[in-house]
Amino acid sequence: MIFLKELPWLLASAAAACCLSVAHYLLPSEIPASQEPVLAVTSLTGLAIGIALAYAASLFLEKKENSPVVDDKPTTLSKRGSYITWHIGRRRIGPWWAGPEADAPPRRAWAGQRQPPAGNQVVYHENAWHQLCVGPCESLRGIYQGGKLIFDGPITQDSHPSGSEVNLGKEGKFTIYWGEEDQPVNNYLGNSDRVGISSRWPGMCYVVWKSKRLGPSPHWPMMEYVLERKPKESILSDSDAWFEPDYTFPATPNMAVIYSYSTGGEGSGYLEVASDQSYQFDPSDKVQLWDSSSFVRDEFILDLEYEQVNHGTPSSPDWRVHTKFYITGGVSVGDASLVSIRRYTLNAEVGVNPAHAIADMLFATWPYGLGLDQDYWDMDSLEDMGELFSEQTGGEGLWTSWLAADGKKGL
Numbered sequence: 001m002i003f004l005k006e007l008p009w010l011l012a013s014a015a016a017a018c019c020l021s022v023a024h025y026l027l028p029s030e031i032p033a034s035q036e037p038v039l040a041v042t043s044l045t046g047l048a049i050g051i052a053l054a055y056a057a058s059l060f061l062e063k064k065e066n067s068p069v070v071d072d073k074p075t076t077l078s079k080r081g082s083y084i085t086w087h088i089g090r091r092r093i094g095p096w097w098a099g100p101e102a103d104a105p106p107r108r109a110w111a112g113q114r115q116p117p118a119g120n121q122v123v124y125h126e127n128a129w130h131q132l133c134v135g136p137c138e139s140l141r142g143i144y145q146g147g148k149l150i151f152d153g154p155i156t157q158d159s160h161p162s163g164s165e166v167n168l169g170k171e172g173k174f175t176i177y178w179g180e181e182d183q184p185v186n187n188y189l190g191n192s193d194r195v196g197i198s199s200r201w202p203g204m205c206y207v208v209w210k211s212k213r214l215g216p217s218p219h220w221p222m223m224e225y226v227l228e229r230k231p232k233e234s235i236l237s238d239s240d241a242w243f244e245p246d247y248t249f250p251a252t253p254n255m256a257v258i259y260s261y262s263t264g265g266e267g268s269g270y271l272e273v274a275s276d277q278s279y280q281f282d283p284s285d286k287v288q289l290w291d292s293s294s295f296v297r298d299e300f301i302l303d304l305e306y307e308q309v310n311h312g313t314p315s316s317p318d319w320r321v322h323t324k325f326y327i328t329g330g331v332s333v334g335d336a337s338l339v340s341i342r343r344y345t346l347n348a349e350v351g352v353n354p355a356h357a358i359a360d361m362l363f364a365t366w367p368y369g370l371g372l373d374q375d376y377w378d379m380d381s382l383e384d385m386g387e388l389f390s391e392q393t394g395g396e397g398l399w400t401s402w403l404a405a406d407g408k409k410g411l
Contacts, residue, residue: 135179
């Protein structure tokens, strides 16, 4: 590749050298003094030709621009008719079409006034529909805005089924749809003032933002979503398709002392800790529940909720942040003996078996894959490859993630 880029320069240099060589060859070996000016003119002519050819080569190398935009930084915004991203594994991707809603133009934080109050900065918000990728996705690990993490997940299909709303506080709210074929019909987008079509949008993972904070500019910043997608179909049977994260229990785990509890089923009952635990625990963490002396059981955190509680008196308040742990299985009366919550350490090296990634891309039903006929392929070799890469079968334990961002390129 480097040689091809330098080829015009090499051709120019060779041409200049040939010109000078020919000029020198045509001159006699001994030049009378009266003809020395001719030699000088010939040399200057050769030099001029060499410079001209070098300049022509630089034009070949010059980057062609089809628009006045010369910034190489890619945008995550696109237009109708564009391909949405196909990926497998865990990838950080951008939305391929962002559609502001007609009924929600960028609004200012000081709405109702012609000018912002003295000393206040203008802050814009907007609603939008971000089409992310071919689904179904398993989890959303994080959201980046302009390279800065604004949401640190994960949330999953189990913790937040399609149609669930996630509140990011001042950043706004978004509703997640994972891309199942039977995900809920989106009547919100079906409003005639918005997209005007009520559909499940089956097979497409997307989010709908409500009052997304844009900042001091009415333009959307670069948005990126870290999404995890597993193979859609079980095509290979002799090896595992997915490398699950490994959980280990450290000698000194992150631990929180239980302050109180509220009984209820999954999603309503919770364990309460009298401190801010956002720096130690996250939704989807695997935890151990202990009584005063021994391990009781394992659970996963479904959600964390924070609230201010006054530990003092009305006249002498002592406000503290409390953390509510919503766990799998809920909380029962028998959990009154629980004393502490202790977190497992997660090895986040996860991904898809490369052989299963190939199989999913080639043979899964369209649009999840190309839907090719397996009868024309050596499936036994693909099965052998899957066993070679799978650590469960004594193989190398290699995992991968792939991305096709515009329907053409795979990375």
